[in-house]
Amino acid sequence: MPKIDINAAPVKTGSIYPEPYNGQMAGRRSQRLGEHAGLTQFGVNIVHLEAGAPASLRHWHLREDEFxxxxxxxxxxxxxxxxxxxxxxxxxxxxxxxxxxxxFINRSQAPASFLIVGSKAEEEEATYGDVDMKIHISGGKARFTYHDGSDWSGPRDLAASGIAPKGDSK
Known part of the structure; x- marks a missing residue:
């Protein structure tokens, strides 16, 4: 197995979230180690967070394990x-x-990083816990919907939809 040059790995900043959520991911970048190595069955990334930055919106995956x-x-x-x-x-x-x-959120005053490993299902769905949004991945393309499955067109009030947010909603 060849040694992976971490510094040569592609870097992704921000997220694929629609606005206003993409803008909330400032201070986040990830080194795509699995992509760089040509892995197809699971993803491996090092996520770097500046002070105060979140890694993502709170979410859970239907078909993919995460470590x-x-x-x-x-x-x-x-x-x-x-x-x-x-x-x-x-x-x-x-x-x-x-x-x-x-x-993850970096609430410290210094940069922090973590390794994230996750399976890569061909068809995936992730649900966001604090906002009325889901992502559906199929054929490498992402589509966003509300929790009820209707097409996403922008933020809507969770209370009005009957969905109560849990935990940190920042």
Missing amino acids: AMVLTGELVLVEDAGETVMRAGDCAAWQAGVPDAHR
Whole structure:
């Protein structure tokens, strides 16, 4: 197995979220190690977060497992059950199909990073816990909907839709 040149891996900044959520991902970038190595069955990324930056909106995956390990700094893991401070060497994992919306936030004053490994299902759906939005991935293309399956056209009030947000809604 050839050694991977981490510095040659493609870097992605921000997210694929529609606005206004993409704008909330400032200070986030990820090195696409799995893509760089040509892996097709699972993704491997190092996510770098500047002070105050979130890694994502809180979400859970229908078909994909996820594993994360903090590499540097201190992050806060926000899940349905609450918050956990995570430091270098701490790990977390989420099974596909278990509705526990989660995300990392860097609430420290210094940069932090984590390794994220996840399976790559050909058809995937992720549900966002604090906003009325889902992502559907098929054939490498993303489509956003509301929780009820109707096409997404912009943020709408969760209370009016009957969906109560859980945990950190920042």
